[in-house]
Amino acid sequence: MSATLTPDATRAVPRSRRLPALRANWIGLSTALALLLLWQLLDATKVLNFTYLPAPSEILSAAKGLWQEGTLQHNLAHTLEVAVLGWALAAVIGAASGFLLALVPVLGDWVLASCEVMRAIPGVTLAPLSVLLFGFSLQMELVLVVYVSLWPVFMAAYVGAHSRDPRRADVARSLRMGRTAQVLKMVAPEAAAELFVSLRLALAVALNLAVLAEIIGNPDGIGAGLTQAQSALQPGKMFAYVIVVGLLGVILNWLLSAAFRTLLPGVAANLDRAEP
Amino acid sequence: MKPTSASTTGSSRLRLRRRDGSRNARRGTVPVRGLLPLAVLLLIWQLTGGSEPNFPPPSDWWSSIATLQDEGSLVPAIGQTLKSFVISLVIATVIGSLLGFLVGQSRITDRMLGPTLEFLRFTPAAAIIPVVVLLVGYEEKTKVIVVVLGSVWPILLQMRQASRSLSQESHDLARSLRLSPRQRVMKIQAPILLPSIVLGVRVAAPLCLILVLLVEITTSVPGLGNLMAHAQQNFLTPQVYGLVVVAVVLSYLINIAIGMLANYTARYQPR
Numbered sequence: 001m002s003a004t005l006t007p008d009a010t011r012a013v014p015r016s017r018r019l020p021a022l023r024a025n026w027i028g029l030s031t032a033l034a035l036l037l038l039w040q041l042l043d044a045t046k047v048l049n050f051t052y053l054p055a056p057s058e059i060l061s062a063a064k065g066l067w068q069e070g071t072l073q074h075n076l077a078h079t080l081e082v083a084v085l086g087w088a089l090a091a092v093i094g095a096a097s098g099f100l101l102a103l104v105p106v107l108g109d110w111v112l113a114s115c116e117v118m119r120a121i122p123g124v125t126l127a128p129l130s131v132l133l134f135g136f137s138l139q140m141e142l143v144l145v146v147y148v149s150l151w152p153v154f155m156a157a158y159v160g161a162h163s164r165d166p167r168r169a170d171v172a173r174s175l176r177m178g179r180t181a182q183v184l185k186m187v188a189p190e191a192a193a194e195l196f197v198s199l200r201l202a203l204a205v206a207l208n209l210a211v212l213a214e215i216i217g218n219p220d221g222i223g224a225g226l227t228q229a230q231s232a233l234q235p236g237k238m239f240a241y242v243i244v245v246g247l248l249g250v251i252l253n254w255l256l257s258a259a260f261r262t263l264l265p266g267v268a269a270n271l272d273r274a275e276p
Numbered sequence: 277m278k279p280t281s282a283s284t285t286g287s288s289r290l291r292l293r294r295r296d297g298s299r300n301a302r303r304g305t306v307p308v309r310g311l312l313p314l315a316v317l318l319l320i321w322q323l324t325g326g327s328e329p330n331f332p333p334p335s336d337w338w339s340s341i342a343t344l345q346d347e348g349s350l351v352p353a354i355g356q357t358l359k360s361f362v363i364s365l366v367i368a369t370v371i372g373s374l375l376g377f378l379v380g381q382s383r384i385t386d387r388m389l390g391p392t393l394e395f396l397r398f399t400p401a402a403a404i405i406p407v408v409v410l411l412v413g414y415e416e417k418t419k420v421i422v423v424v425l426g427s428v429w430p431i432l433l434q435m436r437q438a439s440r441s442l443s444q445e446s447h448d449l450a451r452s453l454r455l456s457p458r459q460r461v462m463k464i465q466a467p468i469l470l471p472s473i474v475l476g477v478r479v480a481a482p483l484c485l486i487l488v489l490l491v492e493i494t495t496s497v498p499g500l501g502n503l504m505a506h507a508q509q510n511f512l513t514p515q516v517y518g519l520v521v522v523a524v525v526l527s528y529l530i531n532i533a534i535g536m537l538a539n540y541t542a543r544y545q546p547r
């Protein structure tokens with residue numbers, strides 16, 4: 001692991017070890033609150049005059065209502081389950097196949113171009129197909145989520161394991177590292193940063209696809225709640241769902257970043273400087 | 277990377293091969309023979325398919341697309357999708373660059389808008405669609421709003437990064453060279469910022485197309501995605517497969533076009 005730590009990265013570690021919660025962005029949060037207040041004010045004074053735009057207070061009471069009915073928890077749990085399960089499956093399959101193709105060049109040569117074509121399929125276009133093949137089921141949602149969020153992870157694993165520093169190979173040879181040791185101590189940490197970025201992307205994609213699948217046809221989940229609220233013309237509930245699923249995305253992303261920081265502080269610090 | 281004198285002529289062949297494997301060079305060098313598994317799969321599919329309604333053979337895909345073309349609905353749908361794509365991408369580029377520039381220039385703006393932008397960024401685009409439909413109705417506008425909201429982020433983030441690096445470099449340089457404001461923009465800021473915008477657009481473009489299709493699939497706004505949803509609702513399975521292939525070709529062509537555009541702008545980078 002220490003092989004990946006450039007001197008710069010080691011210096012940056014202590015800063016990034018601090019829990020993100022301790023660095024809460026109070027200015028930003030109060031700005032968001034101020035924007036909400038402004039929205040409420042504009043709505044109360046009828047400046048914002050859309051037929052179906054609810055005020056934040058309406059959204060809050062709608063959310064409260066949904067919570068008391070229990071539908072909010074139910075839908076949230078469903079979407080969360082599908083997104084996280086699909087994401088985890090995609091992560092495992094994508095990373096494993098990406099590494100495999102990168103580490104076994106013959107296989108890569110004979111398969112990679114096919115993968116590139118499959119990857120080029122715009123994910124959302126598979127939604128109608130998936131509905132036809134699997135009907136309105138959990139399976140349909142999962143297949144869609146896994147297939148689409150698989151590719152970023154696959155590419156990152158492949159590229160990460162493939163683009164090693166040539167000097168590393170020399171180091172490995174002079175240290176007489178075996179194949180396994182090389183993969184564990186050099187290839188994997190090297191690919192870790194790339195892999196992490198892709199995992200974050202895949203999580204966002206998974207959540208998106210889960211909601212899409214639920215909108216198109218599944219009877220459960222946030223997407224289904226949204227369409228029900230839409231056909232019942234209840235904008236308060238719709239906004240409540242949107243805000244909940246947005247917060248879910250933020251929280252999942254934050255959890256993933258925090259986990260990555262704790263597990264691989266060196267790589268995370270490098271990454272922080274590259275893209276904050 | 278500096279080649280050290282230690283790597284002698286003996287290993288130069290080795291180094292060359294490895295450089296091919298590096299990330300930038302690799303893209304163009306994916307061996308074509310890798311297409312074989314897919315071709316074999318499609319061939320087997322063609323030869324054995326036909327009985328299973330969910331897996332119509334590829335020749336059926338083709339004939340169903342030909343039917344759509346004869347009805348005269350394929351080309352207009354592609355046109356509508358492309359039109360929304362271009363409009364949305366242009367708007368996303370303008371908004372993303374401006375907002376990214378602003379946020380990158382001042383630390384306080386960054387911190388103020390941070391959580392709000394973060395929230396918007398992680399809200400699934402699919403979830404926004406019903407809301408926008410309710411507010412705006414089933415219109416072209418709906419597509420553009422959702423797509424811009426979803427695809428502005430790569431451009432914004434790239435621009436924020438570039439804009440940050442700019443504030444340190446350019447300020448001192450422009451002052452010591454006594455540049456006029458116009459010169460400062462043309463000679464320092466634009467050359468630094470342009471590649472970042474281009475990079476952001478390259479990432480945003482495929483996303484943009486996906487989102488256009490997404491809105492078309494979930495609403496009844498006309499376009500390629502709408503044809504797809506229509507085919508699905510009428511259980512025209514071969515047509516759905518065919519339209520997926522059309523979408524793949526479209527996204528491929530768009531990627532090429534954006535790549536050409538990127539190369540074109542790259543010529544204007546000063547050394």
